[in-house]
Amino acid sequence: MQTTLQSSTTFSRPESGFTVFWRAFRKSRTGLVGLIMLAIAIFVALFAPAIAPYENAAATSVGIADIYQPPSAAHILGTDDAGQDVFTNFIFGARVSLTVGFFAAFISIFIGGIFGLVAGFFGGRWETFLMRLTDVMLVIPDLPLTVVIVALTKPSLMNIIFVIGILGWTTTARVVRSQTLAVKSRKFVLRARAIGAGRLHILTRHVLPLVMPILVVQAVLAISLAILNESTLSFIGLGDPTAPSWGQMLNFAFGRGAMSVGAWWALVVPGFGIVWVVLSLTLLGQGLEQVLNPRLDTHHLMPGRPKVGTEAQAAHPARDIILDVRNISIHYINEGKPPARAVENVSLSLREGDLLGLVGESGCGKTTLMLSLLNLLPAAGQVVNGNVYYKGRDLTAMNEDEINNIRWSRISIIFQGAMNALNPVRTVGDQIAEAILKHNPAFPKNKVPERVAELLDLVGIASAHSDHFPHQYSGGMRQRAMIAMALACNPDVVIADEPTTALDVMIQAQILELLDELRKKLGLSVIFVTHDLGVVAELCDRVLVMYGGVTAEYAGVDTIYNEPKHPYTQELLKAFPDLTKPKKKLSSIPGYPPRLDDLPAGCRFAPRCPAVFDRCQMEEPGLHVLKNDHHVGCHLAEGSK
Amino acid sequence: MNRTRAVLRKTAWSFFTIVFVVVLNFFLFRVLPGDPARAGIRDPRLNKDAIEVIRVRFGLDKPIINCFDSLNPVKVGNCAVNPLETQFFIYAKNLIQGELGISYHANRPVVDILGERLWNTILLIGVGQILSIILGAAFGVFAAWKARTSLEYTAVGISLVAWSLPTFWLAILLLFWGSTMGLPVAGKATPGMSSLPLLQQWGDIAKHMLLPTLTYTIIYMGEYTLIMRSSLLDVLSEDYILSARAKGLNTVQILRDHALKNAMLPLVTVIAINLGFTVAGVIQIESVFSWPGLGSAIYEAVIRRDFPVLQGAFLLIAITVILANLLADLTYTYLDPRVTVD
């Protein structure tokens, strides 16, 4: 649905892996905060002797009066159960805790990484064995294991690092394996195999670099878990009391009655250290995750941007115009960047019972235009000008409740790719029934299945299938079901957004036929969005050709086919196989549609136009109205009648 | 049919894992140093004969398996002994009969100790899980719905901090706070309440549960919030949500009827896996608040090196986690019609 945004990202050769990474990472605020917090902790650990006011663990001449002293000038964070300076121990504790974290994580990542790589890359028995082992280890609670192993050895820091490390590899192994599997099937790896590169070579040169980022994220999480685990072990009395980590400080404070004497500083300070480091790592992990696995930061429930440009355009005077779009302009707002002008100054009128074709390449703003008709634009989208009149009422001025009454009951949409447009965990019949009940709450409940069956029957699906889930349908059936759903509330207008794109030719034809038939039978008005001019020819009454967000040409179907005036329309027609002239060579238009956030200065089609001349590079053409309500957005059409 | 076979395979695999754990569980505790007959006890009254009597009582005088009298230090023994007379087979036989041996410390069958404690832990984990799932899911939904607003940042920030808290530390701080608020700080109930009406007893238990449950909820809520949020964010950018909007459904309807169930699916798996990790948390919470559950039993067993209890608890937990994972897998299958268990 968000073709506009996606198309605007181009593929370019990265300068260096790190620069690219850093640029992406810099944008993640959580990641940056985490990095800074971690840097502070590492700095403190490295320069502990310089920062700490006292020597580490100096017990000299400690007396009874020094124990659990509250914060004072001499001890800014008070003293602990042995009369030592809490701040000093806190600073030095960072060393021990971070050491445990880093080394234990290294062990986990090393083991998990190797297991995951081997299992994912070599497959076969190794994979079965290693993954089964991972599954088993994953379910075994690790604390008792830790107890046994610690008891087996001495509770020294080395052993604790070792134990924590050795028990923490399972998740890493799993994640690395699936990443390796994904990488393995990528083209360049397959190619490297085909040209006979050695397995080890492929593994180290091709697979490892792509698995590495995942390992880094896992490592960050493993460090934080290791630090938490060490503190837990210390708390249970399994730590190394001679290595004064934060966990050990807590152990002493807890075991030697800090709370009873009200010495909160002995408990709060080391705990704060743990929370600080773990939090920093978690934030860092989140930041890295965002870089590696960028998620669209918008979703369909985020409130849209309010319309700007309140200047109302007059509605089309003709009475039989059911849907009238007046000079609509839509921008996608990108923080800190010029907006992407996805649709500009487009007008169209849909007559009752008509079928209007909306044609253009992907990324030319068709879908954006259609979504704007029902206020369904993504959060970044904003109507900056123009109006949409449905039977004289301005849809762009409606609030969410008002438009909800129009949606589906008056105007419905058949989405492209019905697989994704249907909820996979609810039955098809259920989803159709939902639409009926939403807009007609009084509809008798027991009649609903009947009505669903009727609708499915209308699109040629046996009513027995109504209890099935979308994945049990074939592609064509899903598209039919989508149509049935669109018709559920007897709408006046149906917007069909490339309803046949993903289907094979035979099914496409069937669906189109069905749509046309239903239109005639039910008296629907239809807007048919497609990139295929050929489809339009047979069905449409009028055609709107869009290019780069603007109207290229808008006219009756005959005019478009017989007297195309815009070079783009002409090129499109050339690309369309004419059955009457089978020998004619098909041509496709060289080049790509423009990026909507980086439009050329003059005519948007100029870079690809075969008839381009100087003026096109500088001046954007206006929309010229020729005879027969024929609109053309090209300098060439100026003056012709 | 395919599904039935898959379910059978999963079940068989879980069974195999349990067998593995049973075997591991035995040997793990046999490679420990020291003499369990003197676990944690130093008493000059205990002479050599007495120690031998204890060893015999716990069956420690028998060879561990054929050819090995002991594993720490490794002592090679007679290979011709009757395998049924070895510690391993006695352990296996007892296990099949539902016996986990006798506690070194408490002179009671481990099964009784664990049985007594299990329910208290189930109560704590149950209420804690339910609360943290409900609250976590609610915050997660809220954060995802209000994505890119300060509300989301606050919810995520709080969750991350909650996730970073060492459990026992939080428990201690809450205990400190709770005691100044006059809340009970130890135990499951005020002793000697058994003659009071049932409702009053429940009220007393609820009061005692407040602090441990609060700790539990805070610790796990953060994680559930994060998972729910990210899962819901994924779902909400799916096309069928746009369809639902186009259908004219309002936000609440969309969340309820289209987003939540789909977004809950990852949570199901996490909850099951979490059950294993919960053990560590429960040990800390129960021992701080003297909650008489499995966790504090494990804590005491660790301190006293009471291996039979540790071994039994370990087995019980491992089996529970394995079964919970199986259950989660099957639930997932049931919830998500797309999945046909692989």
Place this chain on the structure above:
Amino acid sequence: MKKKMLFTILIAALALSACSGGGGQAQPAIVRVGWAGSPDTLNPGMAILTEAYTIFELVYDSMYELNLDGSFTLSLAESANVSDDGTVWTFKIRDGLKWHDGQPFTAEDVAWTYNLYKDTPEYPYLNGYYTPYFDTIEATPDNEVVLTLTEAIPNIESQLVFLYILPKHVWESVNKTEYENVEMVGSGPFKMAEYVQNEFVRLTANKDHFSMPPKVDEVIFQTFENQDALVQAIRTGQVDMVTEMPNTAAESLKADENIELVVGAPLAPGVTDIIFNQLDPENCPEGGICSGHPALRDRNIRLAMAHATDKQQLIDVILLGLGNPGLTLIPDGLGVWYNSSLTDYEFDLKKANQILDDAGYADTDGDGIREMPDGSAPLTFRLNWPSDSINAPRMSELLAEMWGAIGISLEPQAVDPDALTAQCCPAFDFDIMIWGWASDPDPSALLYVYTTEAIPTGSSETGYSNPEYDELYTNQQVELDFEARRDIVWQMQKIVFDDVVYIIPFYDANVQAYRTDRFTGWITDQAKVELSDITSLVLIEPVK
């Protein structure tokens, strides 16, 4: 929807419990005791923990009572007579005694119980130590018990005091080792009412007890696994008395006007000891590794270390001052048995250094650590302690510093208690350990630890061997005259003190507290402090 339900239930439950607190009817006098433990088992033959013995003491009777001043009084018997050769004891049991279930309590029960303890090898703590001198035990029709010993012993009271009398009619038919004895039919001042292990023990008063009818109606012992919670509980009045607490709580509890703090020697005194492996490898017992540092076999080294040990600082930092400096394994808590004539080695670094200089331990390589006189090895000792001790690591820090001042360095390492047992004895695979003992009221058990005989059994931790001492040990076991036996015991302490077999940093004190606004009459003026002792619990009554 579900969420709302749950909250409602929770809130309803809370509200309800809030109401329940305020009922003001004539309430029974219930003493709530908070303690950090719980009995390990209620089967007297199998129990080890003092918590179990506390309960036995309250619910059962035994032939003698141990008083808080360390003396014994005859309890179940009206009279005790011993034959001239000291081997036949005749106890006349009081008439008309009853078990809690109403059955008569007779000499038959006593004899049966003593035979049970004697003949059950699965009762290792009783059988091995308290009954080895028992030959025959019989009940006579006159409600008398005749105990015949294999040889005369001086300490019959301490041998019998922990042998609680069990009801024959209950115990006859049960499995002696597996029986958990949760119902606990006894004859003592309290009856078992309810018991959940690790949660609580609830006892009700046996107002018909022949000698000590309690004034309160109930005693509830509640387990707190966390000592800080225990302190909070007494502060907020959730319990009326606590049997232990962190020493840090002492100061702040003292300040609380409703709480009275008591500090003193415990009934079963604890000893913290620093153990030197001084076993001569030539005497290495079977299964021993005997890897001790040779320097520790030299008394000069141990003496220098004793002079370099600032016990007061150890007591201050580790116990916050709540303990006494120790001399030998026999603690001051054992009363008359404690040799109070010994004076401790003074803390004097100069003297300590002098001793080492004179003995030829010089720092030849200038690294601050002395070497053996032959220059072979530096005086670097491994220092181990059980990893479940929270105080030992602190002690090791302080010791490292103190002994560092005389050129001795330490390699500190906590070790799992089991592993430490394995390392300790009779393996002797260590240099120095910090550990401890709990003691019996009779000194014999702890004196045994120093004997040569104890080396192969694992009871000797030092490997100390002194024929003179061994002979004295045998003598005190059979010396029937109290004064004479005491003299031998004192002499033995002098020997091991002079030989610096151990350094005993301190004897732990008991720190307990009770609320003054709840019950009054606690015994606090005795040599030993034990508020949960029966003598206190039968005396206290509610504050009016």
